[in-house]
Amino acid sequence: MTLSIYNTLTRRQEPFTTVEPGKVKMYCCGVTVYDYCHLGHARACIIWDVVRRYLQLIGYDVRYIQNFTDIDDKILNRARQEKSTMEAVAERYIQAYFEDMSRLGIKEANEYPRATHTMNGIQRLIHDLEHKGFAYPANGDVYYAVQKFDEYGKLSGRKLEDLQLGASERVNIEDAEYQKKQYPFDFALWKAVKQGEPAWESPWGKGRPGWHIECSAMVRERLGDTIDIHTGGADLIFPHHENEIAQSEAVTGKPLANYWLHNGMVKVDGEKMSKSLGNFTTIRNLLDRGVDPMALRLFVLMAQYRKPIDFTDEAILAATNGWYTLRQGLLFGYQYGKKLGTGEWGLGIRNNLTSNTYIERFKEVVNDDFNFPGGLAVIFELAKELIREKNIIVHQGKTETPPDKLLQEWQTLVTLADVLGLTAQLEIETISEDALTDAEIEDLIQKRQEARKGKNFAESDCIRDDLLSKGITLIDNCEGTRWHRG
Ligand SMILES: Nc1ncnc2c1ncn2[C@@H]1O[C@H](COP(=O)(O)OP(=O)(O)OP(=O)(O)O)[C@@H](O)[C@H]1O
Numbered sequence: 096m097t098l099s100i101y102n103t104l105t106r107r108q109e110p111f112t113t114v115e116p117g118k119v120k121m122y123c124c125g126v127t128v129y130d131y132c133h134l135g136h137a138r139a140c141i142i143w144d145v146v147r148r149y150l151q152l153i154g155y156d157v158r159y160i161q162n163f164t165d166i167d168d169k170i171l172n173r174a175r176q177e178k179s180t181m182e183a184v185a186e187r188y189i190q191a192y193f194e195d196m197s198r199l200g201i202k203e204a205n206e207y208p209r210a211t212h213t214m215n216g217i218q219r220l221i222h223d224l225e226h227k228g229f230a231y232p233a234n235g236d237v238y239y240a241v242q243k244f245d246e247y248g249k250l251s252g253r254k255l256e257d258l259q260l261g262a263s264e265r266v267n268i269e270d271a272e273y274q275k276k277q278y279p280f281d282f283a284l285w286k287a288v289k290q291g292e293p294a295w296e297s298p299w300g301k302g303r304p305g306w307h308i309e310c311s312a313m314v315r316e317r318l319g320d321t322i323d324i325h326t327g328g329a330d331l332i333f334p335h336h337e338n339e340i341a342q343s344e345a346v347t348g349k350p351l352a353n354y355w356l357h358n359g360m361v362k363v364d365g366e367k368m369s370k371s372l373g374n375f376t377t378i379r380n381l382l383d384r385g386v387d388p389m390a391l392r393l394f395v396l397m398a399q400y401r402k403p404i405d406f407t408d409e410a411i412l413a414a415t416n417g418w419y420t421l422r423q424g425l426l427f428g429y430q431y432g433k434k435l436g437t438g439e440w441g442l443g444i445r446n447n448l449t450s451n452t453y454i455e456r457f458k459e460v461v462n463d464d465f466n467f468p469g470g471l472a473v474i475f476e477l478a479k480e481l482i483r484e485k486n487i488i489v490h491q492g493k494t495e496t497p498p499d500k501l502l503q504e505w506q507t508l509v510t511l512a513d514v515l516g517l518t519a520q521l522e523i524e525t526i527s528e529d530a531l532t533d534a535e536i537e538d539l540i541q542k543r544q545e546a547r548k549g550k551n552f553a554e555s556d557c558i559r560d561d562l563l564s565k566g567i568t569l570i571d572n573c574e575g576t577r578w579h580r581g
Pocket residue numbers: 124125126127128134135136138139169326327328329330331358359360361362367368369370371372
């Protein structure tokens with residue numbers, strides 16, 4: 096079976112094809128930066144990270160862009176509460192984002208555009224919409240006229256007539272915005288400046304962009320008119336993604352994205368985990384309590400990505416137990432490779448892997464709409480096989496299974512687990528003989544920096560992963576790269 100994925104737009108599972116052969120352009124709606132990331136964000140980031148890694152495994156060259164919404168009422172409120180500025184609040188939480196995601200082993204996007212750095216693209220798009228009759232100015236604001244876009248509602252399946260029926264309790268007719276709109280469901284592309292708020296010059300007067308327009312502008316600027324995959328949480332289908340489609344497609348006349356993918360929500364007692372609702376556990380809080388980042392990854396990957404999942408202590412405990420099992424399998428080669436007499440097993444994992452039945456089974460199952468739980472079952476089968484061998488070695492001193500077979504199984508396990516971002520670190524004691532010095536680590540970080548500058552991300556990832564396998568964790572932030580052992 097080749098890859099087929101469920102497309103929210105068509106409500107069907109479809110064979111995956113790309114605009115350009117062998118290349119995937121992928122855009123993911125990122126976080127609004129006014130607080131630490133919670134487990135809902137962790138789920139979204141882990142799922143799209145793994146989707147990206149899997150597409151790479153099956154041979155695609157993936158260009159992955161994720162934005163930061165760094166201008167928004169919630170950021171301004173936070174800045175007011177703290178007597179700080181929007182920039183300072185945004186910067187702090189962007190930095191925190193990178194720290195948290197690095198702890199979870201999320202690969203960096205190719206670019207992280209920010210709304211405040213995209214003003215020209217945003218204004219150009221609004222101008223084009225106005226020019227084509229899809230937008231109208233009103234007292235310094237600019238609104239999108241949803242009734243002008245015939246296909247409005249095609250993603251979410253919501254029709255304007257239905258919205259109208261249920262609207263009476265939701266629309267506040269006293270609201271200043273409402274008074275400026277020609278139609279209640281029109282939405283703001285540009286908002287006139289309010290006292291004390293940051294603002295940019297524009298043809299419509301000083302002001303700032305609405306939320307939806309930033310993503311349309313960033314996709315257009317960084318990836319072009321039509322991309323292959325647009326992702327985000329299911330909470331964004333309406334209105335955010337519906338509005339992105341309306342904005343982009345009205346201007347270009349082309350599909351914004353061929354496949355729309357949405358992750359299910361992380362819930363707490365049946366309600367969406369959310370910053371606004373305040374019912375959230377942050378990633379750093381959970382990890383600082385001692386939960387292994389890999390257990391959190393497993394918690395996410397054990398569920399089908401579109402289904403909601405409940406965050407409970409029991410679920411994290413189950414994932415942690417699963418991780419301890421998998422970890423034993425992943426460490427097998429490091430611990431017993433030498434003993435089995437085939438040299439240092441940790442070396443050259445990446446280069447040695449050829450197709451085999453486990454890899455084919457893994458692909459077969461994951462090709463069915465990114466069935467990661469199914470892929471995990473193959474991975475656990477391998478891990479358990481290696482643990483069985485380990486027990487034989489521990490109790491009998493040796494195993495009858497040929498070392499080459501074990502080496503291949505172990506390499507397969509490490510490679511497939513790596514596709515899901517699941518990597519095991521050796522305890523410091525077990526590597527003390529050949530532990531790197533601080534200077535050697537700094538040297539490798541420098542090499543990685545250079546590889547990144549040269550856009551050689553395969554090499555930079557390789558250096559990071561090799562360091563990780565030696566118990567060294569890298570944390571990237573705006574000032575550079577920090578590291579710690581263990
Ligand atoms: N509970 C959740 N489960 C899964 N994904 C989520 C969850 N909350 C947010 N996301 C996803 O994370 C990304 C960033 O979301 P955003 O910054 O708007 O967070 P939020 O917590 O929903 O914010 P707010 O509470 O202010 O609405 C989006 O793709 C969103 O769909």
